[in-house]
Amino acid sequence: MKFGVIILQVLLIHLFLFLGAAAKAIIPLPIPASMFGLAILFLAICLKMVKLEWVEKGANWLMAELLLFFIPSAVGIVNYDEILSFQGAEIVFLIGISTILVMGMTAWIAEKIIGKKRGGRHDDGNRNRRNVLDVSVGKTNWR
Amino acid sequence: MVTVTVVTYLMYRLAKRIGGKWNYPLFHPLLLAPILLIGFISVLHITADEYLDASKWLTHMLGPATVAFAVPIYKNLPVVKKYMSTIIISITSGTLVAIFSTFALSKLFHLNVEFITSIMPRSITTPIAIEVSKEIGGLPALTTVFVIITGVIGGVVGPSVIKWLSIQTPIAKGLALGMGAHGCGTNKALEYGEKEATFSSLGMIFAAWITLLWGALLIPALINIH
Numbered sequence: 620m621k622f623g624v625i626i627l628q629v630l631l632i633h634l635f636l637f638l639g640a641a642a643k644a645i646i647p648l649p650i651p652a653s654m655f656g657l658a659i660l661f662l663a664i665c666l667k668m669v670k671l672e673w674v675e676k677g678a679n680w681l682m683a684e685l686l687l688f689f690i691p692s693a694v695g696i697v698n699y700d701e702i703l704s705f706q707g708a709e710i711v712f713l714i715g716i717s718t719i720l721v722m723g724m725t726a727w728i729a730e731k732i733i734g735k736k737r738g739g740r741h742d743d744g745n746r747n748r749r750n751v752l753d754v755s756v757g758k759t760n761w762r
Numbered sequence: 763m764v765t766v767t768v769v770t771y772l773m774y775r776l777a778k779r780i781g782g783k784w785n786y787p788l789f790h791p792l793l794l795a796p797i798l799l800i801g802f803i804s805v806l807h808i809t810a811d812e813y814l815d816a817s818k819w820l821t822h823m824l825g826p827a828t829v830a831f832a833v834p835i836y837k838n839l840p841v842v843k844k845y846m847s848t849i850i851i852s853i854t855s856g857t858l859v860a861i862f863s864t865f866a867l868s869k870l871f872h873l874n875v876e877f878i879t880s881i882m883p884r885s886i887t888t889p890i891a892i893e894v895s896k897e898i899g900g901l902p903a904l905t906t907v908f909v910i911i912t913g914v915i916g917g918v919v920g921p922s923v924i925k926w927l928s929i930q931t932p933i934a935k936g937l938a939l940g941m942g943a944h945g946c947g948t949n950k951a952l953e954y955g956e957k958e959a960t961f962s963s964l965g966m967i968f969a970a971w972i973t974l975l976w977g978a979l980l981i982p983a984l985i986n987i988h
Contacts, residue, residue, distance in 0.1 A: 632826045639829065649978055651893040653828035660832035671836065678830035681823065685945040686791050687774045688824045689888065689913065691817035692906040693796035697810045699907060709871045711911060714884065717863040718916045718942050721885060722923045725856035726938035732848045733931050
């Protein structure tokens, strides 16, 4: 039963991917169909054309099992001899260094901005509002 | 096709279970499951291309999986609005660091042009990275490989970076993981908590959008410099 619901909802989400592909055919921008699909689904939920419950379980399943969909491409690595050679070690090193820089920079800047916002918040008495928001985040069900 | 799917799913479950039991970088499901599967197909004399063709629909699911991220954005709309500037500033910086550091290091290591164009969009989620790669003249299959390597490495080094910089806020942790390691980072962020996971998926989506923009404006100019 639960599995059937997930399948139906994934099919519904699929429909929005097709709508995204249609939008891509009409709008001449270098934006992928899945991004158009995301935007259309988002608008449809906002405009109450699609109820959150209709897609929520399917969406949660797709996001929770995301790694599964990467696995075939990862197996495809065997098609690239270079990756398994010395150059492969270089590339892994390159990606490692770059990823550390990217994550460090993103986290550092985000933390700085939040620190400033928090600093100002003590004075304008917005703390309560923040707590309300924290609760709303805590309610989201991911699995 | 059914056999390939079932075996892939079982190997994925097994790898996830092993990875959950021994929390050791080399037991990452995205490393372990493909190794098990490569072993499996070579024993049965299935070529990689035959395997890829049969499991194509699993890769195709990355499309609806990207669409699905509309749900967490909608559910967290008040938080998204509230932290919009934080998200945009930190993720724009993240994408710039990703593009410039990847480009500089590829030049340093004398990668050929094909590799450089394919590696540039490596920090974002596969379906979008493929689009950017096509746009700038890279090879989508090769880009996929670089995206995967980024995901695995990001999932491993992410927690260390957070620890080294003693990052405290769930927002910064989440954004960094989503920016640096797309879906794999978001998967890692789930281990921290829901707020981290929310911001990780937001980071991932914004990284994809902003990189699309750079794919049209910045990356072609960079590649032409030589």
